[in-house]
Structure formats: C-alpha cells, structure tokens
Amino acid sequence: MEAPALVLHLGAWSVGKGALQHKLxxxxxxxxxxxAIAPGIRLPSERTLAQALTVSRTTVVAAYDALREAGxxxxxxxxxxxxxxxxxxxxxxxxxxxxxxxASSPLLGMLSQREESGIIDFALGAPHTLPGLSADLLTLPPxxxxxxxxxxxxxxxxxxxxxxxxxxxxxxEGLPSTAGQILVTNGAQQAISLCAALCLQRGDTALIExxxxxxxxxxxxxxxxxxxxxxxxxxxxxxxxxxxxxxxxAARLIYLTAACQNPTGIVMPSAARREIARxxxxxxVPLIDDRTLAGLVLDGPDLPPLAAFAPAAGIFTVxxxxxxxxxxxxxxxxxxPEPSIERLARLKSASDLGSPLLTQAVAARLLTSVSxxxxxxxAQLLPRRDRLAALLRRLLPxxxxxxxxxxxxxWVELPAGDSREFAQLALRHGVxxxxxxxxxxxxxxxxxxxxxxxxxxxxxVEGVRRLAAAWREYQPAESSVRTVLV
Numbered sequence: 179m180e181a182p183a184l185v186l187h188l189g190a191w192s193v194g195k196g197a198l199q200h201k202l203x204x205x206x207x208x209x210x211x212x213x214a215i216a217p218g219i220r221l222p223s224e225r226t227l228a229q230a231l232t233v234s235r236t237t238v239v240a241a242y243d244a245l246r247e248a249g250x251x252x253x254x255x256x257x258x259x260x261x262x263x264x265x266x267x268x269x270x271x272x273x274x275x276x277x278x279x280x281a282s283s284p285l286l287g288m289l290s291q292r293e294e295s296g297i298i299d300f301a302l303g304a305p306h307t308l309p310g311l312s313a314d315l316l317t318l319p320p321x322x323x324x325x326x327x328x329x330x331x332x333x334x335x336x337x338x339x340x341x342x343x344x345x346x347x348x349x350x351e352g353l354p355s356t357a358g359q360i361l362v363t364n365g366a367q368q369a370i371s372l373c374a375a376l377c378l379q380r381g382d383t384a385l386i387e388x389x390x391x392x393x394x395x396x397x398x399x400x401x402x403x404x405x406x407x408x409x410x411x412x413x414x415x416x417x418x419x420x421x422x423x424x425x426x427x428a429a430r431l432i433y434l435t436a437a438c439q440n441p442t443g444i445v446m447p448s449a450a451r452r453e454i455a456r457x458x459x460x461x462x463v464p465l466i467d468d469r470t471l472a473g474l475v476l477d478g479p480d481l482p483p484l485a486a487f488a489p490a491a492g493i494f495t496v497x498x499x500x501x502x503x504x505x506x507x508x509x510x511x512x513x514x515p516e517p518s519i520e521r522l523a524r525l526k527s528a529s530d531l532g533s534p535l536l537t538q539a540v541a542a543r544l545l546t547s548v549s550x551x552x553x554x555x556x557a558q559l560l561p562r563r564d565r566l567a568a569l570l571r572r573l574l575p576x577x578x579x580x581x582x583x584x585x586x587x588x589w590v591e592l593p594a595g596d597s598r599e600f601a602q603l604a605l606r607h608g609v610x611x612x613x614x615x616x617x618x619x620x621x622x623x624x625x626x627x628x629x630x631x632x633x634x635x636x637x638x639v640e641g642v643r644r645l646a647a648a649w650r651e652y653q654p655a656e657s658s659v660r661t662v663l664v
Contacts, residue, residue, distance in 0.1 A: 179215065181222040181230035182598050186616060187214045188231075192606050193297060198233055199240035206241060207250055210261055217263045221251070232603040232652070298641040301610040303440070303586050304505040305632040310554040311503070315543050318536075326539060332532035335523045336362025336511070340538045343545040344497070344511050351472075352482025353495065358516045361523055364533050366470040366498035366510035371397045372522045373494045373512065374431065377464050378403045382430040385423060387415060389589070389617040389626070391440040394433055394468070403431075405619035412580075414439060414446040417453040424463055431464050436484055438471035441617055441628040442589045443582020445475055452487040459491035466494045470510075473502040473552045475584040476560050480552075485513070492518065499544060501586065502551050509533070509541040559586070559632060566631040569642040574649060586632050592625040595654030601627070607648040609641050 191205035192198060209215045221227070224242060228235040242259055245251040252262045318326070335341065341357040348355040363369040370393070378384060380402030386394065388407030398405055406427045408415050415434060424432065434454070436446040446454075458465045467484040485493040498510035512522060526532075544551070563581070566588060570577055576593045592600065597613035604611050614623025629645075631638065 179219050179221060181226045182596075182615065182621070184209075184215070184222060184227065185230050185598055185602065190297070190605055190610060192231075192602070199237045199244070202231070202233075202237060202241040203244045206245060207248075210250055215261055217261050219261045220258045221260065223258060230599055230602070232599050232606075296608060297605070298609040298637060298644065300629050300633075300641055300645075301612050303501075303628075303630055305501065305586060305630075307504045307506070308502065308551055308555055308558075311544075311547060311551060315547055316504075316540060318539055318543070322539060326535050329535060332527075333535070333538075334527035334532045335519070336360065336533065337535055337538040337542065340509075340542040340545075343542045344513070347545055347548055348483070348495065348497070348513050351480070351486075353486040353513070354489070355513055359513050359519055361512045361514075361519050361526065362533050362538060363510045363512060363526065364530065365500060365508040366468065366496050367393050367397070368526070369494075369496045369498075369510045369512045370394055370433070370466060370468065371400075372525050373464075373466050373496070374398055374401050374403070375525055376518070376521055377431040379430075383427045385420070385427065385429045385432045386619055387434060387439065388619050389441055389614060389623050390433070390619065391435065391468070392612075392617050394466075395617075395619060398431075398433070407619045407622075408432075408434075410439070410442060410444065412444075413450060414444045415450075415454070417450055417457060420454055421457045421461070424457070424461055429463055431466065432458060433466045433468065434484070435468045435471065437469050437481065438474050438582075438584035438586075440471060440585060441587045441612075442580075443585035443587060445478060445481065445583040448481055451481065451484050455484045455487035455491060455493065458493065459488040462492065464492040464494065466496055469495060469497045471501055471585050472497070473499075473548070474555060474559065474586065476556055476563060477583045483513075490515075494518070499541060499548075499551075502548070502555055503544055507537055507541060507544075509537055562633065562635075562638065563588075563631045565635060566629065566638050566642070569638060570629075573642050573646040586630050588629045588631060590627045590629055592627065592654075594625070595652060596624050597627050598624070600648065600652050600654075603652050604645055604648040607644045607651075609644040609648070611645070 187209045188205045191201055194201065224235050224238040228238045242251060246253065250262055251259050253259045338357065340362055341360040344360045345355040345357045363372065374397045378401045382403050383406050384398045384403040385406050385408050386398060388409055406423060406429065408420060408423060414436065436451055438445060465484065469483060483495045485491065485495050495513040496510065500507060567581055577590050579588045579590045582588065598615060601611050601613045612628045614626030615621040617623065617628060
C-alpha cells in the first residue's frame with residue numbers, strides 16, 4: 179500500500195490528547211479492524227509514511243513496533259512490514275471487503291467528526307441552517323401533523339404533496355415536469371446511488387468530472403465501475419471532450435455538476451449545457467445532472483437543468499434542499515422519464531420502503547419559499563466568499579485560486595508540496611481540510627485544497643491564521659514562500 183492511500187485510511191488520526199505514536203498505532207489498528215487495510219498488505223516504510231504524515235520517523239517506528247508486539251503487524255528480514263495474517267487479525271477484518279473499496283474516501287470520517295474537538299472544520303461542506311426563514315416553515319400545522327399520524331402508507335415514490343411541489347419547482351427552473359417524473363429520496367446522495375445502481379454493473383465505465391464530489395466517487399466505486407475522468411476547463415467540462423471520451427470509453431453513465439461544480443464553483447454556460455444535452459441524447463448515454471448546489475449561484479443568472487435542452491434524453495436531474503436550507507433535512511429527489519422513475523422506485527423500496535413522511539411534509543412547506551431562501555443564502559454567502567478570498571490573499575499570498583461563480587468553496591492551489599502532507603500538518607494546527615486527491619478519480623490535484631467560505635467571519639479568520647501557521651512550518655523544499663502575519 180502506498181503512503182498517500184494509507185494516510186486517507188487513517189483520517190483525523192492526530193486529533194486529541196496523547197503522544198503521536200500512540201494515536202498513530204490506534205489509528206492503524208482501527209483501520210485493520212475495519213478492513214480498510216487487509217491482512218497481508220505491505221505497509222509503507224517508516225521513512226515514507228513519516229514524510230506523508232509530516233511526523234518524525236521515530237514516531238512511525240514506535241507505532242509499528244507497538245503493533246508488532248500486539249500481533250497486528252509482522253516483519254520478515256529484507257521485506258517491508260505487513261499486516262499480520264494471523265487468525266485473530268483475519269477474523270477482525272472478515273466481512274469488510276466491500277467497505278474496503280471505499281476506504282480511500284474521507285466521507286465517513288468527516289460525517290463522524292464532533293465539533294467540540296477544537297478543530298475548525300474546513301473539510302465537511304455542510305453550512306448551518308439558513309437564518310431568516312420563517313420558523314413556521316420548519317413545523318407542521320396541528321391538523322397536518324394529525325393527518326400524517328393517521329397515515330399508514332409508505333409512499334415509496336414519495337409523499338404526493340412533495341412530489342407535486344418538486345415538479346413545480348423544477349418547472350419554474352425551466353424544465354417542465356410532472357409529479358409522475360419525480361422520485362423522493364433520502365438526500366441527493368441516495369439519488370445518485372440509485373441512478374448508479376440502475377445504470378452500472380461491475381466493470382462498466384462511468385465518466386466523472388475531475389475533480390468532483392467525493393460522495394459521488396464513493397457511489398461509483400461501490401458499484402465496481404471503472405472511473406474515467408473528464409477534465410474541467412475554465413467553464414467546466416468541454417462538450418467536445420465529453421463526446422470524444424464517451425465514445426472512446428464506451429461509457430455507461432456520465433456524472434456532471436453543471437451548476438456550482440463541487441469543488442470549483444464553476445457554473446457551466448448555457449451553450450455548453452445545450453451541446454452536452456444533445457450529445458448524450460444522440461449517443462443514448464444516461465447522465466446524472468447533480469443540482470444539489472444549483473440554488474447557490476452567486477454571480478450571474480440561474481440557468482436551467484441540462485434536461486431542459488433535451489427533454490427526451492435519459493438525463494437524471496438530481497436535487498436537494500439540504501445545502502440551500504438545512505443539511506439535517508435529508509430530502510432529495512430525482513427527476514427523469516416516468517419509466518426510469520418506476521425502475522428507480524423499485525430499487526429504493528427494496529432498501530428502505532419509503533422516506534420519512536414527517537420530513538417530507540416539512541420539505542413540501544419549505545419548497546414554497548425557495549426563491550426567498552436563495553435570496554437569503556446568496557446575501558449570506560457572497561460577502562463570506564469575498565472575505566475568505568481577501569484573507570487568503572493577505573495571509574497566504576503565494577496560494578492561488580479563481581473566484582467561484584457559486585457554491586460553497588474555494589478551490590485553492592498551493593505553490594509547492596503535496597496537499598495530502600500539508601493537510602496532516604494543518605490538522606495538528608487545529609484545522610481540517612480536504613486535499614485535492616480525495617476529490618479526484620485519478621488522485622490528481624496534489625497541490626489543491628478545498629476550503630469552504632460559508633463560515634462566519636471569526637471562524638474564517640482563525641481558520642486561515644491556522645493554515646498560515648501550518649504553511650510556515652510545512653515549507654516544502656521547492657518553495658520560497660513568505661506569508662504575512664496579523
């Protein structure tokens with residue numbers, strides 16, 4: 179196993195009290211127990227892992243020694259350290275092969291992180307609940323609540339009232355839709371997963387933007403699909419490149435975020451949307467248009483979904499209100515032709531029977547105020563985006579980025595070094611960040627970081643100060659970087 183992959187398995191291993199060597203040995207043992215590191219796997223050398231973790235070689239040596247004594251690792255003369263193949267270790271890891279396919283993802287660790295750890299969380303892209311909306315929208319009138327309590331149905335396609343509200347909202351965005359074309363899901367993540375399960379078999383090729391949302395990467399890896407990258411230009415995926423790679427790879431599914439691309443914040447122009455929609459219609463290749471962040475356009479007009487330019491094409495329009503209003507409200511949806519919606523509903527009902535009715539009813543009320551929610555969120559995010567940009571220019575002037583047209587993040591480029599190594603050091607300075615390779619199907623973008631700007635001013639200031647302190651300590655060999663103190 180290469181050091182960068184192992185580092186991702188370990189997650190936020192250095193957080194908390196205690197000596198680094200003890201925290202490292204516990205993290206390695208946990209990864210073995212969870213099946214992320216299988217029995218018999220060769221681990222990186224002490225020197226290589228120390229460099230990747232930005233710790234001393236002595237720390238890694240001590241952690242490896244402790245695990246050898248406990249029977250978790252073994253070494254043979256002239257060979258690297260391996261995970262032991264003893265019966266106890268094999269038993270601990272048994273049944274975890276499927277989870278191991280997702281072991282390079284940071285998603286579970288980020289979702290599990292607790293705010294009281296003292297770490298500034300620049301990793302998880304979940305903004306706080308939108309302030310300013312009427313509190314009545316987040317509750318149900320007594321009569322509506324009582325009616326739900328009397329309802330004994332599961333509604334596997336979703337609560338009819340919510341399906342109608344979603345269809346009306348998508349129609350208002352420029353894509354005429356009916357309730358029969360809507361499937362309600364437990365967040366956009368489940369929607370992407372269902373579409374992937376419908377379209378992909380093990381070994382099929384999925385075309386995905388590079389960089390891209392790591393939750394989507396997880397979904398496609400879990401299906402056993404082969405991931406083929408679509409590079410991003412200044413305005414997103416280039417239609418001619420998409421067509422060429424789709425034909426060359428015999429792709430069975432395409433995944434795009436045309437509105438507020440995650441992590442770059444790019445908003446694809448209308449002409450490119452039209453050309454891509456017509457291309458996939460002509461090639462008869464299904465496409466997921468992930469519009470989870472579409473309500474967060476900061477510069478320029480809101481543009482219609484890709485399917486608006488090719489209504490008969492096999493385009494799955496995925497949406498959610500979690501980023502716009504409240505991440506805790508796990509309500510998402512898929513809009514697609516009715517035959518596809520029926521097949522997706524069969525897959526969904528096999529896994530959860532139906533989504534919770536109470537949260538669906540609340541979501542239906544919230545959808546009546548989407549325009550106001552977009553106005554409020556834009557008024558909140560726009561100055562915060564500009565504030566983070568100003569802080570980085572002041573405290574980390576050697577870092578570069580393009581100001582995004584929307585979304586929640588700046589996609590920052592370091593002048594030197596490896597963002598995976600720097601993320602380890604930043605964590606010990608009290609700030610968690612996502613290194614670029616975690617958002618790449620090819621594990622490229624090694625000098626990139628994703629930094630959110632949705633935090634309040636005090637957190638942004640302190641977070642960038644900590645990043646600047648970590649950067650001064652990191653000092654990659656090929657860099658001659660000076661930062662400014664405040």
